[in-house]
Amino acid sequence: xxxxxxxxxxxxxxxxxxxxxxxxxxxxxxxxxxxxxxxxxxxxxxxxxxxxxxxxxxxxxxxxxxxxxxxxxxxxxxxxxxxxxxxxxxxxxxxxxxxxxxxxxxxxxxxxxxxxx
Amino acid sequence: xxxxxxxxxxxxxxxxxxxxxxxxxxxxxxxxxxxxxxxxxxxxxxxxxxxxxxxxxxxxxxxxxxxxxxxxxxxxxxxxxxxxxxxxxxxxxxxxxxxxxxxxxxxxxx
Numbered sequence: 001x002x003x004x005x006x007x008x009x010x011x012x013x014x015x016x017x018x019x020x021x022x023x024x025x026x027x028x029x030x031x032x033x034x035x036x037x038x039x040x041x042x043x044x045x046x047x048x049x050x051x052x053x054x055x056x057x058x059x060x061x062x063x064x065x066x067x068x069x070x071x072x073x074x075x076x077x078x079x080x081x082x083x084x085x086x087x088x089x090x091x092x093x094x095x096x097x098x099x100x101x102x103x104x105x106x107x108x109x110x111x112x113x114x115x116x117x
Numbered sequence: 118x119x120x121x122x123x124x125x126x127x128x129x130x131x132x133x134x135x136x137x138x139x140x141x142x143x144x145x146x147x148x149x150x151x152x153x154x155x156x157x158x159x160x161x162x163x164x165x166x167x168x169x170x171x172x173x174x175x176x177x178x179x180x181x182x183x184x185x186x187x188x189x190x191x192x193x194x195x196x197x198x199x200x201x202x203x204x205x206x207x208x209x210x211x212x213x214x215x216x217x218x219x220x221x222x223x224x225x226x227x
Contacts, residue, residue: 035216044120045155045163045206047216059214095162102151102210103168110162 002026002106004096009111016086016115022079022096022108030054030074033099036081038092039110046092049081050099063089086115121146121207121219128225134195137222139207140188145217147188151210154183154192157221158203166205167192194224202226 008020020036036048049060049070058070069082079096093110100106122140129135139146139154146152152170155163165174167183170190180195190209194201207219 033214037216037218044221045208045218047218050214050216052214057214061215102149103153103165104208104216105165105168105174107162107164 002098004098004106004108006094006096006108006111009094009113011114011116012086013117014087014115017082017084018086018113020081020083020094020096020111020113024077024079024096024098027098029072029077034070034072034079035097035099035104036070036079037095037097037104037107038090038113039095040089040092043092048094051079083113086113088115091115119217121209121217123205123207123219123222125220126223126225128227129194129197130227131197131199133197134193135197135224137192137194137205137207137224139190139192139209139219141190141209141217142188145209145211146185146190148212149210150185152183152185152190153208154181154190155206155208156201156203157206163206197226199226 003025005023035050051058051070067085071080095110096108097104098106154167156166157163170185171183182193205222211217
């Protein structure tokens with residue numbers, strides 16, 4: 001069974017930094033693109049970033065470029081999202097998700113990031 | 118990357134059929150057969166219901182079906198049931214390893 005468990009969320013002040021982690025199990029982590037998707041309170045889903053199986057390609061939504069960085073550790077089956085220069089509008093539940101041949105097919109339960117003073 | 122356009126809400130009585138539309142552009146929905154649909158109940162993670170326009174994952178009821186014409190994709194739920202009440206999101210690949218989601222549709226079972 002595919003399992004994705006996010007951690008690292010919390011309350012952070014505007015301008016601060018946070019690193020999210022996602023522990024993957026139940027599948028061959030190194031064989032899949034991985035993705036972060038976020039959902040602001042009461043709002044819809046927004047793609048944030050994706051990373052290739054070997055980490056050689058990374059893509060971020062325009063609003064996150066230069067502030068967020070996606071990375072992975074295939075030896076430990078971990079996905080990360082390093083976030084800096086955080087803004088109030090980054091407040092959201094952040095989901096770790098698996099990309100299976102062009103479909104985001106599995107999701108974690110999410111971790112809440114709140115940016116507020 | 119602009120969000121795909123979905124109706125804010127759709128409702129139907131038990132047993133009826135409803136259809137949710139998802140309109141994009143020739144750069145996303147119209148250019149790729151990589152449209153998926155997700156069901157999300159309050160406080161829960163999204164669940165994949167349809168992928169590659171019209172395919173159903175194992176375990177998803179055949180009451181759910183998908184289609185696409187031009188830049189618009191659609192999700193149809195037939196034989197509407199109380200448990201189908203949820204938010205539904207469409208998603209399309211948009212090139213350069215980016216994804217775009219719809220704004221979401223709240224389905225209400227009357």
